Structure formats: C-alpha cells, structure tokens
Amino acid sequence: MELRLKNLVKDFTGTRAVDTGELTILDGKLTGLLGPSGCGKSTLLYLISGLQKPTSGRIYFGDRDVTDLPPEKREIGLVFQNYALYPHMTVAQNIAFPLVNRKVKKAEIRERTAKMASLVQIEELLNRKPNQLSGGQQQRVAIARALVKRPEILLLDEPLSNLDARLRLEMREEIRRIQTETGVTTVFVTHDQEEAMSITDEIILMKKGVVQQQCGPQQMYLDPVNQFVASFLGSPPIDYFRFPLRDGRLWITEGYSLPMDVRHEGGILTGIRPEAWGRGDALQVQIQTVEHRGKDTLITFGLAGTRARALLDITDTVRPGETIGVTLRPQFLYLFDAESGVRIRQEEEQ
Amino acid sequence: MQRRIGQSIKLILLILGAFLMMFPFIWMLATSLKTLPEATAIPPIMFPETPQFGNYLEALQVAPFGLYLRNSILVAGIATLLTLALTVLAAYAFTIYEFRGKTVMFFLCLATMMIPSELLIIQNFITISKLHWVNTFQGIIIPTLASGFYIYMMREYFMQIPSVLYKAAKVDGCGDFRYLMRIMLPMNKNAIATIGILTFISQWNSFIWPLMVAKDDSHRVMAIGLLHFRDAVSSQVNLQMAGATIVILPMLIFYLVFRKQIIEGVSRGGIKG
Ligand SMILES: Nc1ncnc2c1ncn2[C@@H]1O[C@H](COP(=O)(O)OP(=O)(O)OP(=O)(O)O)[C@@H](O)[C@H]1O
Numbered sequence: 001m002e003l004r005l006k007n008l009v010k011d012f013t014g015t016r017a018v019d020t021g022e023l024t025i026l027d028g029k030l031t032g033l034l035g036p037s038g039c040g041k042s043t044l045l046y047l048i049s050g051l052q053k054p055t056s057g058r059i060y061f062g063d064r065d066v067t068d069l070p071p072e073k074r075e076i077g078l079v080f081q082n083y084a085l086y087p088h089m090t091v092a093q094n095i096a097f098p099l100v101n102r103k104v105k106k107a108e109i110r111e112r113t114a115k116m117a118s119l120v121q122i123e124e125l126l127n128r129k130p131n132q133l134s135g136g137q138q139q140r141v142a143i144a145r146a147l148v149k150r151p152e153i154l155l156l157d158e159p160l161s162n163l164d165a166r167l168r169l170e171m172r173e174e175i176r177r178i179q180t181e182t183g184v185t186t187v188f189v190t191h192d193q194e195e196a197m198s199i200t201d202e203i204i205l206m207k208k209g210v211v212q213q214q215c216g217p218q219q220m221y222l223d224p225v226n227q228f229v230a231s232f233l234g235s236p237p238i239d240y241f242r243f244p245l246r247d248g249r250l251w252i253t254e255g256y257s258l259p260m261d262v263r264h265e266g267g268i269l270t271g272i273r274p275e276a277w278g279r280g281d282a283l284q285v286q287i288q289t290v291e292h293r294g295k296d297t298l299i300t301f302g303l304a305g306t307r308a309r310a311l312l313d314i315t316d317t318v319r320p321g322e323t324i325g326v327t328l329r330p331q332f333l334y335l336f337d338a339e340s341g342v343r344i345r346q347e348e349e350q
Numbered sequence: 351m352q353r354r355i356g357q358s359i360k361l362i363l364l365i366l367g368a369f370l371m372m373f374p375f376i377w378m379l380a381t382s383l384k385t386l387p388e389a390t391a392i393p394p395i396m397f398p399e400t401p402q403f404g405n406y407l408e409a410l411q412v413a414p415f416g417l418y419l420r421n422s423i424l425v426a427g428i429a430t431l432l433t434l435a436l437t438v439l440a441a442y443a444f445t446i447y448e449f450r451g452k453t454v455m456f457f458l459c460l461a462t463m464m465i466p467s468e469l470l471i472i473q474n475f476i477t478i479s480k481l482h483w484v485n486t487f488q489g490i491i492i493p494t495l496a497s498g499f500y501i502y503m504m505r506e507y508f509m510q511i512p513s514v515l516y517k518a519a520k521v522d523g524c525g526d527f528r529y530l531m532r533i534m535l536p537m538n539k540n541a542i543a544t545i546g547i548l549t550f551i552s553q554w555n556s557f558i559w560p561l562m563v564a565k566d567d568s569h570r571v572m573a574i575g576l577l578h579f580r581d582a583v584s585s586q587v588n589l590q591m592a593g594a595t596i597v598i599l600p601m602l603i604f605y606l607v608f609r610k611q612i613i614e615g616v617s618r619g620g621i622k623g
C-alpha cells in the first residue's frame with residue numbers, strides 16, 4: 001500500500017515538529033526515516049499511525065484518506081523502541097492480543113499466532129513472559145504482534161536502539177528478511193545512518209521536521225542535495241575546505257587543481273569524503289595520525305589550514321610523521337554554497 | 351555467645367509483647383466460657399472449671415447475630431466493591447485523560463484527605479435525612495465510598511505503567527475500557543487487592559456512622575448489634591464476652607486468610623482508619 005502525505009504539519013506549542021510537504025512512501029518497500037534526535041521522526045510515525053492528530057494536511061493509504069481515522073481502523077502495525085510488550089501476558093497472548101480485540105475465532109487466532117511465531121522464529125518461547133526474554137527476542141515478539149493483524153503498513157520506531165551492537169546487526173538483517181518475506185510496506189525510523197544505508201530501499205532524511213532528501217541509500221550517499229545530507233551520511237564523515245575557485249579550476253593547493261565548471265556568486269565550501277583520497281603523486285602530505293579500523297586505515301593530514309581525513313588500504317603501512325603522495329578521485333568531491341549549504345553543481349551536470 | 355544472648359532477649363521481649371497483645375483476647379475467650387459467679391469472682395479466676403458452651407447458645411437467642419453477620423458482610427462487601435470501582439475509574443481518568451480542570455479536580459480530591467471524617471458526619475447525616483435514607487443500607491454505604499487517599503494511591507500505581515503500552519494497545523484495537531480491564535487491572539492486581547482488603551477492614555470496623563444510620567436490627571451490623579446486645583444482657587459479663595467473641599470471629603478468620611496481603615498492604619499504604 002502506497003503511503004502519501006500531503007503537506008502534513010504538526011505543531012507543538014512553539015515548535016513545528018513535522019512539515020512534510022508532498023511525500024510518497026513506496027508500496028511494498030522498506031523505507032528508512034533518518035535524522036538526528038528530535039527532528040520529528042517519532043512524531044511523523046505517530047501521525048501516520050493515528051496516535052497523534054496533525055495540525056493540518058492529509059494522509060492517504062493508497063486512495064483511502066485515513067487522516068480522520070483512529071489508529072485501530074488504519075490497518076497498521078507499530079513496533080516501539082522499547083518493545084512495549086504487555087508484561088503480564090505470555091508471548092502467545094501478546095501476539096494474539098490484536099486478534100482477540102477483533103474478536104477473531106479462537107482456532108484462527110491459534111493458527112495465525114503460530115504462523116507469526118515461526119516467521120520471527122520464536123516458536124519455542126510462546127509460553128514465556130516478556131521478562132524471561134532477551135532484548136532481541138522481545139523485539140521479535142513485538143514484530144510478530146505488529147504483523148499478526150496483516151497490516152497494510154508496518155511502522156518501526158527505532159526498533160534496534162535498545163540492543164547491543166551484535167544483536168543490532170543480526171536483528172536488522174532479520175527485519176529485512178521479514179519485510180522481504182511479507183512484502184509489507186515498511187517505515188523504519190532510525191538515527192543511525194549506517195543502519196538506514198544497510199537495509200533500506202529508500203531513505204527519507206529529515207532535519208527539524210523538514211524532509212531534506214528522499215532517494216535510494218546509494219544515491220543519497222553519492223549525490224547529496226545539501227551540506228546537511230552530505231554530513232549526515234558517511235563514517236568517517238565528510239571534511240569541508242575553503243578552496244579558491246579560479247579560471248574554471250578548484251585549487252586544492254597552489255600546485256594542485258581540478259577542473260571545475262561552475263558559475264557561482266558568493267562563498268564556496270568543498271566537501272571531500274575520506275574515501276576520495278588514494279595513493280598517488282598529485283600532492284605530498286605529511287601524516288599526522290594513523291588509526292587502524294579493521295578493513296582500512298584512517299589517516300589525517302593538514303590541508304588548506306584545516307585537517308583532512310583519508311582512508312587507505314589496510315595493507316598500506318604508514319606511520320605518523322611520514323610524508324606520502326596522494327591524489328583525489330573527483331566524484332567524491334562536492335561543492336556547497338557557504339551560506340545556505342545548498343549543493344552547487346557543475347554546468348554539464350545540470 | 352553474646353549474639354545468642356542478644357537473640358534470646360529479643361525473643362523473650364517479642365513473646366512478652368505478643369502475650370500482652372493477646373491477653374485481652376484470651377481473657378475474653380475464657381470469660382465467655384465461665385459461669386456468671388466464675389466471671390465475677392474476686393479475686394478473678396483465669397479459666398472456668400467446665401467450659402460453658404451454652405453461653406453461646408444463650409447469646410445467639412438474645413440477639414440475632416446471624417442477621418448482624420449478614421448485614422456486616424453485605425455492607426462491607428458492597429462498599430468494598432463500589433469503593434474499588436470508584437477508585438479505579440477515577441484514578442484511571444486522572445491518569446490517561448487530559449481534560450479541563452483536571453489539576454483542580456485532583457487537588458480537590460487530595461483536599462478531602464485533610465478534612466477529619468468526624469467533621470463530615472453531621473453534614474452527611476443531614477444529607478441522607480433529606481434523601482430519606484436513614485435506616486437504609488444505601489444510607490450506610492454510599493457516603494463512605496469515595497476516598498481521596500485511595501484515588502491518589504491508585505493513580506500513583508497507574509502512572510508507573512509506561513504510556514507506550516497505552517499507545518500499543520490503541521494500535522492493537524483495544525479501547526479505553528478494555529485497556530483498563532485487560533492491561534491496567536491485571537498489572538496492578540496487588541495494589542487493588544490491598545485497597546480492597548483495607549477498605550473491607552475499615553468498613554467492618556466502622557462504628558459511629560452505622561450506629562447513627564441504622565435504627566433497627568434488620569440494618570444493624572455486628573459492631574452495633576453488639577452494643578445493643580450488651581444492653582440486653584446488662585451485667586451478665588460471661589454472655590457479653592460470648593457475644594464479643596461471636597462478633598470478632600469473622601474478622602479473625604479474615605485476618606488469618608489474608609495475613610500476607612494485609613501485612614504487605616499496611617507496609618505499602620498504611621491503614622487509614
Ligand atoms: N508531546 C509533545 N509536546 C511538545 N513537544 C513535543 C511533543 N512530542 C515531541 N515534541 C517535540 O517535537 C520534536 C520532535 O520530536 P520527536 O520525538 O518526533 O523526535 P525524534 O526524531 O523521534 O527524536 P529521537 O530520535 O530522539 O526519538 C522535538 O523537538 C520534541 O521536543
């Protein structure tokens with residue numbers, strides 16, 4: 001079920017928590033809702049689920065206007081950050097609860113509960129109470145409870161943030177698997193860019209309630225529309241420099257420049273991702289620090305009055321203080337307006 | 351060695367304390383089985399020569415204790431159920447709803463705790479007189495139902511349930527009343543049992559109000575019945591004690607059955623008499 005938001009606005013006293021403009025969430029896909037803490041992700045999810053009323057704007061599930069419907073009439077499943085299981089009920093009773101409320105027949109409840117339990121792989125835990133489960137298991141139960149009523153849309157509010165690092169990796173693969181198996185339209189809220197990049201079909205990146213960019217994870221990484229998007233994605237993050245632009249060339253140093261076909265009034269900020277750098281002979285730099293990160297090596301060096309980060313191959317043995325030759329791959333290099341942060345594109349790109 | 355002595359002293363003091371507490375009850379039980387001369391003998395005799403169980407039969411003939419017992423159970427039972435319903439619903443509303451004047455109303459609720467109940471008795475009596483509720487069960491029961499303290503206590507328990515459960519239940523298609531019955535009550539059943547037991551005890555023991563409202567035997571509860579019984583048997587101390595034993599017995603059984611919950615309840619909320 002395609003989910004469309006039309007100029008959805010939510011005001012709290014004094015603050016505008018959400019202002020979506022026109023937003024379409026793809027049918028049958030896993031969409032990541034990404035943004036820093038307090039940017040309105042949970043609020044947007046509560047608006048979609050009907051737990052909060054929008055100040056203005058409409059919500060459509062397919063062609064159905066659900067703006068004025070209460071949550072239970074919207075055919076949604078919702079999973080919370082801290083699971084929100086009913087502590088006095090067994091796992092089976094928790095999963096069955098939405099069906100019991102709908103007065104579904106006993107035999108059918110039993111059958112659908114068992115099916116859900118096997119989908120999230122907790123068949124042997126059905127008679128336990130939530131406090132006898134690990135965090136990952138509790139989250140599986142919460143997902144089963146959300147899916148048992150066969151919702152049109154599954155909403156997950158930071159479902160992994162209470163789990164430890166290993167479980168988080170495991171559970172995000174699980175969520176991806178369950179989403180693919182069921183094909184349910186899913187919105188997955190997270191403030192962790194890596195989480196969003198790794199499992200989603202599409203990312204919606206928000207800042208202060210406003211959508212900054214919506215596209216596939218790879219495209220968002222490679223083609224950010226503004227400085228905020230470029231900064232939010234990538235680890236280690238992108239570095240910014242004030243390189244001068246002269247005679248159609250961007251001057252990294254006095255002796256090293258790249259052709260850059262832009263016309264722009266006002267200051268320019270150049271963003272360079274650490275993986276843009278490679279070994280080469282364009283530029284000689286002196287290494288300040290070296291950090292081995294497992295699959296690659298992160299070095300820093302001084303450039304244009306600030307510090308640049310670069311990722312080198314793990315087999316490349318370098319030491320602090322050493323001078324090495326590097327070069328730039330221009331596709332990982334972005335120009336932004338220094339005032340507004342808006343991306344400046346080269347002429348032939350436009 | 352020293353610890354052993356300390357332990358022994360503690361034990362002796364506890365036994366002494368228990369004996370002091372229990373002595374009036376033992377005396378009552380013993381006297382209820384004495385003949386009248388034994389009961390009034392000077393110096394006093396502790397135990398009767400042969401237990402006079404006939405005293406109990408005689409006591410039961412003088413006053414309708416069976417009726418008093420039924421009335422007590424009726425009044426305390428119904429009052430407890432209604433108090434629980436009122437307390438739970440009020441506390442629930444104060445927990446999950448936002449409405450105008452909520453804070454003011456809650457403070458008014460709390461403020462009722464600061465008025466001594468003796469002060470209310472006259473006003474309440476005038477009210478039920480106007481309603482023609484004197485000498486009726488609703489006159490005995492209804493003015494005692496609302497408790498600001500229990501509403502406050504119940505709300506404290508309800509507020510500890512994370513509000514995200516309420517949101518989850520909403521999405522799961524669970525209405526407000528169902529949420530109360532299926533989630534809130536089961537999760538707070540200990541607190542509810544505590545309030546229920548404390549209410550039942552204080553209803554059972556209440557004296558002045560039922561004394562004022564009940565005018566004939568068919569509306570007298572046990573404590574009031576005992577008062578009339580005492581007048582009826584005047585100076586027959588042994589019969590008085592037999593009557594007192596009959597009155598105390600049900601509460602004793604109640605205490606024995608709910609011993610654990612009562613102790614828990616007292617340490618949690620404190621008995622409010
Ligand atoms: N009930 C409320 N009353 C007033 N302001 C609120 C309320 N709920 C949220 N806000 C505000 O709205 C903004 C968005 O909050 P929201 O919880 O949606 O953020 P979020 O993106 O989910 O953050 P996080 O990642 O920390 O969960 C915040 O500034 C928050 O303070």
Ligand SMILES: [Mg+2]
Pocket residue numbers: 041042043157158
């Ligand atoms: Mg949130």
